[in-house]
């Protein structure tokens with residue numbers, strides 16, 4: 627009887643080990659969050675619009691050729707984030723479509739329709755930014 631118990635225990639332990647091993651390797655490859663999102667670090671956020679003061683002669687035209695759109699367009703430093711990259715900031719998804727002379731390093735400029743809104747947004751420091759793969 628005891629022998630049988632031991633055998634059963636061993637089997638259970640082996641199964642657990644296998645299962646945890648599977649889960650462990652599985653979590654590295656199937657954890658949707660870890661796979662689809664990459665943490666880029668803490669960024670400084672500023673805001674801009676298509677007005678002369680913010681964009682000069684460019685207006686709403688972005689570096690990628692598309693028209694800037696509030697809630698989607700952000701300007702980035704191409705050395706940090708490639709154009710076309712989807713970026714997650716505070717739970718919202720934006721697309722890196724533009725660049726800016728003043729946008730360098732860990733700095734993202736968020737597009738708004740009006741200058742008033744850019745003023746309201748102001749500046750934010752140390753905001754966690756994620757790249758969506």
Ligand SMILES: [Zn+2]
Pocket residue numbers: 674675676677678679680681740741744
């Ligand atoms: Zn403006």
